[in-house]
Amino acid sequence: MSITTESSGVSISFTSIGHVENAFDTETSAETLRSAISRIVINPLLKDGLTGLESGGKVLVVFSFHRSEGYELLQHPRGDHTKPKRGVFALHSPHRPNPIGVTVAEILSVKENTLEVSGLDALNGTPVLDLKSA
Amino acid sequence: MSITTESSGVSISFTSIGHVENAFDTETSAETLRSAISRIVINPLLKDGLTGLESGGKVLVVFSFHRSEGYELLQHPRGDHTKPKRGVFALHSPHRPNPIGVTVAEILSVKENTLEVSGLDALNGTPVLDLKSA
Numbered sequence: 001m002s003i004t005t006e007s008s009g010v011s012i013s014f015t016s017i018g019h020v021e022n023a024f025d026t027e028t029s030a031e032t033l034r035s036a037i038s039r040i041v042i043n044p045l046l047k048d049g050l051t052g053l054e055s056g057g058k059v060l061v062v063f064s065f066h067r068s069e070g071y072e073l074l075q076h077p078r079g080d081h082t083k084p085k086r087g088v089f090a091l092h093s094p095h096r097p098n099p100i101g102v103t104v105a106e107i108l109s110v111k112e113n114t115l116e117v118s119g120l121d122a123l124n125g126t127p128v129l130d131l132k133s134a
Numbered sequence: 135m136s137i138t139t140e141s142s143g144v145s146i147s148f149t150s151i152g153h154v155e156n157a158f159d160t161e162t163s164a165e166t167l168r169s170a171i172s173r174i175v176i177n178p179l180l181k182d183g184l185t186g187l188e189s190g191g192k193v194l195v196v197f198s199f200h201r202s203e204g205y206e207l208l209q210h211p212r213g214d215h216t217k218p219k220r221g222v223f224a225l226h227s228p229h230r231p232n233p234i235g236v237t238v239a240e241i242l243s244v245k246e247n248t249l250e251v252s253g254l255d256a257l258n259g260t261p262v263l264d265l266k267s268a
Protein backbone atom coordinates (compact mmCIF):
# COMPACT_ATOMS: atom_id res chain seq x y z
CA MET A 1 0.00 0.00 0.00
CA SER A 2 1.23 3.53 -0.73
CA ILE A 3 -0.54 6.73 0.29
CA THR A 4 -0.20 10.23 -1.19
CA THR A 5 -2.29 13.30 -0.47
CA GLU A 6 -4.09 15.18 -3.25
CA SER A 7 -6.41 18.16 -3.12
CA SER A 8 -9.47 15.99 -3.74
CA GLY A 9 -8.53 13.33 -1.20
CA VAL A 10 -5.86 10.80 -0.32
CA SER A 11 -4.58 8.55 -3.11
CA ILE A 12 -4.06 4.96 -1.97
CA SER A 13 -2.55 2.16 -4.07
CA PHE A 14 -3.11 -1.54 -3.52
CA THR A 15 -1.68 -4.59 -5.27
CA SER A 16 -4.20 -7.33 -6.02
CA ILE A 17 -3.79 -10.53 -3.97
CA GLY A 18 -5.28 -12.65 -6.76
CA HIS A 19 -7.97 -12.80 -9.39
CA VAL A 20 -11.34 -14.38 -10.24
CA GLU A 21 -11.74 -17.12 -12.85
CA ASN A 22 -15.12 -18.07 -14.32
CA ALA A 23 -16.92 -18.38 -17.66
CA PHE A 24 -18.05 -14.74 -17.87
CA ASP A 25 -15.82 -12.33 -19.80
CA THR A 26 -18.38 -9.70 -20.73
CA GLU A 27 -21.08 -7.75 -18.89
CA THR A 28 -23.33 -10.26 -17.11
CA SER A 29 -26.13 -9.76 -14.57
CA ALA A 30 -25.19 -10.07 -10.90
CA GLU A 31 -27.84 -12.80 -10.56
CA THR A 32 -26.24 -14.97 -13.27
CA LEU A 33 -22.76 -14.44 -11.85
CA ARG A 34 -23.86 -15.30 -8.31
CA SER A 35 -25.57 -18.53 -9.36
CA ALA A 36 -22.39 -19.74 -11.12
CA ILE A 37 -19.23 -21.23 -9.64
CA SER A 38 -16.11 -19.03 -9.62
CA ARG A 39 -12.55 -19.70 -8.58
CA ILE A 40 -10.53 -17.18 -6.60
CA VAL A 41 -6.85 -17.81 -7.38
CA ILE A 42 -4.49 -16.19 -4.87
CA ASN A 43 -0.84 -15.27 -5.36
CA PRO A 44 0.92 -18.53 -4.32
CA LEU A 45 3.17 -16.53 -1.95
CA LEU A 46 0.05 -15.60 0.07
CA LYS A 47 -1.36 -19.14 0.23
CA ASP A 48 -0.87 -19.56 4.01
CA GLY A 49 -3.21 -16.61 4.52
CA LEU A 50 -6.12 -18.87 3.54
CA THR A 51 -5.59 -21.12 6.58
CA GLY A 52 -8.89 -21.41 8.42
CA LEU A 53 -11.13 -20.79 5.41
CA GLU A 54 -13.07 -24.02 4.83
CA SER A 55 -15.72 -25.44 2.54
CA GLY A 56 -19.17 -24.73 3.92
CA GLY A 57 -17.99 -21.42 5.35
CA LYS A 58 -18.41 -17.92 3.97
CA VAL A 59 -15.86 -15.37 2.83
CA LEU A 60 -16.20 -11.65 2.24
CA VAL A 61 -14.53 -10.81 -1.07
CA VAL A 62 -13.26 -7.27 -1.75
CA PHE A 63 -12.58 -6.75 -5.44
CA SER A 64 -12.13 -4.15 -8.15
CA PHE A 65 -14.85 -3.66 -10.79
CA HIS A 66 -12.06 -3.52 -13.37
CA ARG A 67 -14.41 -3.08 -16.35
CA SER A 68 -16.30 -0.17 -14.81
CA GLU A 69 -15.71 3.24 -16.37
CA GLY A 70 -17.26 6.47 -15.17
CA TYR A 71 -20.17 7.02 -12.83
CA GLU A 72 -23.05 9.33 -11.97
CA LEU A 73 -23.76 10.44 -8.41
CA LEU A 74 -27.48 9.73 -8.91
CA GLN A 75 -28.52 6.51 -10.63
CA HIS A 76 -31.66 4.45 -11.18
CA PRO A 77 -31.44 1.28 -9.02
CA ARG A 78 -30.19 -1.58 -11.27
CA GLY A 79 -30.73 0.77 -14.23
CA ASP A 80 -34.51 0.45 -13.78
CA HIS A 81 -35.95 3.76 -15.05
CA THR A 82 -39.30 3.05 -13.34
CA LYS A 83 -37.55 3.54 -10.00
CA PRO A 84 -36.48 6.97 -8.75
CA LYS A 85 -32.78 7.79 -8.81
CA ARG A 86 -30.76 7.25 -5.65
CA GLY A 87 -27.29 8.29 -4.59
CA VAL A 88 -24.49 5.99 -5.70
CA PHE A 89 -23.50 5.47 -2.03
CA ALA A 90 -26.99 4.07 -1.37
CA LEU A 91 -26.59 1.59 -4.25
CA HIS A 92 -24.33 -1.34 -5.18
CA SER A 93 -23.83 -0.22 -8.80
CA PRO A 94 -20.36 -1.00 -10.23
CA HIS A 95 -20.30 2.56 -11.60
CA ARG A 96 -19.03 4.47 -8.54
CA PRO A 97 -16.23 6.90 -7.63
CA ASN A 98 -14.08 4.01 -6.40
CA PRO A 99 -15.29 0.89 -8.23
CA ILE A 100 -14.84 -1.50 -5.30
CA GLY A 101 -17.13 -4.51 -4.92
CA VAL A 102 -17.82 -6.26 -1.61
CA THR A 103 -19.66 -9.60 -1.69
CA VAL A 104 -20.10 -12.47 0.75
CA ALA A 105 -19.57 -15.76 -1.13
CA GLU A 106 -19.97 -19.38 -0.05
CA ILE A 107 -16.82 -21.48 0.00
CA LEU A 108 -17.21 -24.76 -1.91
CA SER A 109 -13.59 -25.90 -1.63
CA VAL A 110 -10.10 -24.71 -0.72
CA LYS A 111 -7.18 -26.33 -2.57
CA GLU A 112 -3.66 -24.91 -2.38
CA ASN A 113 -4.01 -21.25 -3.42
CA THR A 114 -7.50 -21.58 -4.96
CA LEU A 115 -10.95 -21.10 -3.45
CA GLU A 116 -13.97 -22.40 -5.32
CA VAL A 117 -17.00 -20.25 -4.44
CA SER A 118 -20.61 -19.55 -5.36
CA GLY A 119 -22.47 -16.29 -4.85
CA LEU A 120 -19.74 -14.05 -6.24
CA ASP A 121 -20.85 -11.31 -8.70
CA ALA A 122 -17.48 -10.72 -10.38
CA LEU A 123 -16.40 -11.24 -14.00
CA ASN A 124 -13.54 -13.45 -15.19
CA GLY A 125 -10.22 -11.72 -14.56
CA THR A 126 -11.49 -9.48 -11.75
CA PRO A 127 -8.61 -8.39 -9.46
CA VAL A 128 -9.20 -9.44 -5.85
CA LEU A 129 -8.02 -6.98 -3.18
CA ASP A 130 -8.84 -8.78 0.07
CA LEU A 131 -10.62 -11.74 1.66
CA LYS A 132 -12.04 -11.91 5.19
CA SER A 133 -14.01 -14.60 7.02
CA ALA A 134 -17.71 -13.75 7.02
CA MET B 135 -9.00 4.65 -10.37
CA SER B 136 -5.84 3.72 -12.27
CA ILE B 137 -4.64 0.18 -12.95
CA THR B 138 -1.13 -1.03 -13.80
CA THR B 139 0.13 -4.60 -14.00
CA GLU B 140 3.08 -5.81 -11.92
CA SER B 141 4.65 -9.24 -11.62
CA SER B 142 3.08 -9.80 -8.19
CA GLY B 143 -0.37 -8.61 -9.19
CA VAL B 144 -2.29 -5.64 -10.53
CA SER B 145 -1.67 -2.26 -8.89
CA ILE B 146 -4.87 -0.25 -8.41
CA SER B 147 -5.07 3.32 -7.11
CA PHE B 148 -8.09 4.89 -5.49
CA THR B 149 -8.72 8.41 -4.21
CA SER B 150 -10.52 8.60 -0.88
CA ILE B 151 -14.09 9.93 -1.02
CA GLY B 152 -13.84 11.33 2.51
CA HIS B 153 -12.54 10.65 6.02
CA VAL B 154 -13.60 9.61 9.52
CA GLU B 155 -13.73 12.05 12.45
CA ASN B 156 -13.91 10.89 16.05
CA ALA B 157 -12.07 11.20 19.39
CA PHE B 158 -9.60 8.37 18.77
CA ASP B 159 -6.22 9.29 17.32
CA THR B 160 -4.17 6.35 18.59
CA GLU B 161 -4.57 2.57 18.59
CA THR B 162 -7.93 1.75 20.19
CA SER B 163 -9.84 -1.52 20.50
CA ALA B 164 -12.48 -2.22 17.86
CA GLU B 165 -15.05 -2.58 20.66
CA THR B 166 -14.37 0.92 22.00
CA LEU B 167 -14.42 2.43 18.51
CA ARG B 168 -17.69 0.70 17.61
CA SER B 169 -19.46 1.88 20.75
CA ALA B 170 -18.53 5.52 20.04
CA ILE B 171 -20.06 7.96 17.57
CA SER B 172 -18.05 8.81 14.45
CA ARG B 173 -18.64 11.24 11.63
CA ILE B 174 -17.96 10.33 8.01
CA VAL B 175 -17.23 13.54 6.13
CA ILE B 176 -17.49 13.17 2.36
CA ASN B 177 -15.89 15.35 -0.31
CA PRO B 178 -18.57 18.06 -0.81
CA LEU B 179 -18.47 17.43 -4.58
CA LEU B 180 -19.80 13.89 -3.95
CA LYS B 181 -22.59 14.96 -1.56
CA ASP B 182 -25.44 13.98 -3.91
CA GLY B 183 -24.17 10.39 -3.78
CA LEU B 184 -25.53 10.14 -0.21
CA THR B 185 -29.13 10.57 -1.41
CA GLY B 186 -31.17 7.69 -0.01
CA LEU B 187 -29.02 7.03 3.05
CA GLU B 188 -31.16 7.86 6.07
CA SER B 189 -30.96 7.82 9.86
CA GLY B 190 -32.02 4.43 11.19
CA GLY B 191 -30.54 2.67 8.16
CA LYS B 192 -27.23 0.90 7.78
CA VAL B 193 -24.24 1.64 5.60
CA LEU B 194 -21.33 -0.55 4.62
CA VAL B 195 -18.13 1.48 5.00
CA VAL B 196 -15.00 0.54 3.03
CA PHE B 197 -11.93 2.24 4.45
CA SER B 198 -8.14 2.13 4.61
CA PHE B 199 -6.40 1.06 7.85
CA HIS B 200 -4.02 3.98 7.31
CA ARG B 201 -2.01 3.35 10.51
CA SER B 202 -1.42 -0.32 9.71
CA GLU B 203 2.15 -1.28 8.79
CA GLY B 204 3.29 -4.77 7.86
CA TYR B 205 1.50 -8.10 8.32
CA GLU B 206 2.01 -11.80 8.89
CA LEU B 207 0.15 -14.43 6.88
CA LEU B 208 -0.62 -16.38 10.07
CA GLN B 209 -1.80 -14.46 13.15
CA HIS B 210 -3.37 -15.19 16.52
CA PRO B 211 -7.03 -14.04 16.43
CA ARG B 212 -7.21 -10.56 18.06
CA GLY B 213 -3.60 -11.09 19.16
CA ASP B 214 -4.77 -13.71 21.70
CA HIS B 215 -1.84 -16.14 22.05
CA THR B 216 -4.08 -18.74 23.72
CA LYS B 217 -5.84 -19.19 20.36
CA PRO B 218 -4.15 -21.01 17.46
CA LYS B 219 -2.92 -18.92 14.56
CA ARG B 220 -5.19 -18.51 11.53
CA GLY B 221 -4.61 -17.17 8.05
CA VAL B 222 -4.95 -13.43 7.66
CA PHE B 223 -7.73 -13.95 5.08
CA ALA B 224 -9.74 -15.81 7.76
CA LEU B 225 -9.36 -12.85 10.15
CA HIS B 226 -10.34 -9.18 10.33
CA SER B 227 -6.92 -8.01 11.59
CA PRO B 228 -5.89 -4.56 10.29
CA HIS B 229 -2.45 -6.05 9.56
CA ARG B 230 -3.08 -7.57 6.11
CA PRO B 231 -1.57 -7.46 2.61
CA ASN B 232 -4.07 -4.76 1.59
CA PRO B 233 -5.14 -2.98 4.78
CA ILE B 234 -8.78 -2.49 3.78
CA GLY B 235 -11.50 -2.44 6.42
CA VAL B 236 -15.16 -3.26 5.74
CA THR B 237 -17.70 -2.54 8.48
CA VAL B 238 -21.48 -2.14 8.57
CA ALA B 239 -22.35 0.94 10.64
CA GLU B 240 -25.67 2.36 11.81
CA ILE B 241 -26.63 5.76 10.45
CA LEU B 242 -27.60 8.24 13.18
CA SER B 243 -27.99 11.29 10.94
CA VAL B 244 -27.24 12.62 7.46
CA LYS B 245 -26.57 16.35 7.12
CA GLU B 246 -25.12 17.87 3.97
CA ASN B 247 -21.92 15.90 3.29
CA THR B 248 -21.64 14.33 6.77
CA LEU B 249 -22.95 11.03 8.11
CA GLU B 250 -23.05 10.49 11.87
CA VAL B 251 -22.69 6.76 12.60
CA SER B 252 -22.15 4.25 15.38
CA GLY B 253 -20.58 0.81 15.06
CA LEU B 254 -17.58 1.95 12.99
CA ASP B 255 -14.16 0.59 14.05
CA ALA B 256 -12.00 3.26 12.39
CA LEU B 257 -9.64 5.82 13.93
CA ASN B 258 -9.85 9.59 13.53
CA GLY B 259 -8.54 10.61 10.10
CA THR B 260 -9.18 7.23 8.44
CA PRO B 261 -9.56 7.62 4.66
CA VAL B 262 -12.93 6.33 3.43
CA LEU B 263 -12.92 4.58 0.04
CA ASP B 264 -16.57 3.72 -0.50
CA LEU B 265 -20.03 3.58 1.06
CA LYS B 266 -22.88 1.24 0.11
CA SER B 267 -26.34 0.71 1.55
CA ALA B 268 -26.39 -2.35 3.81
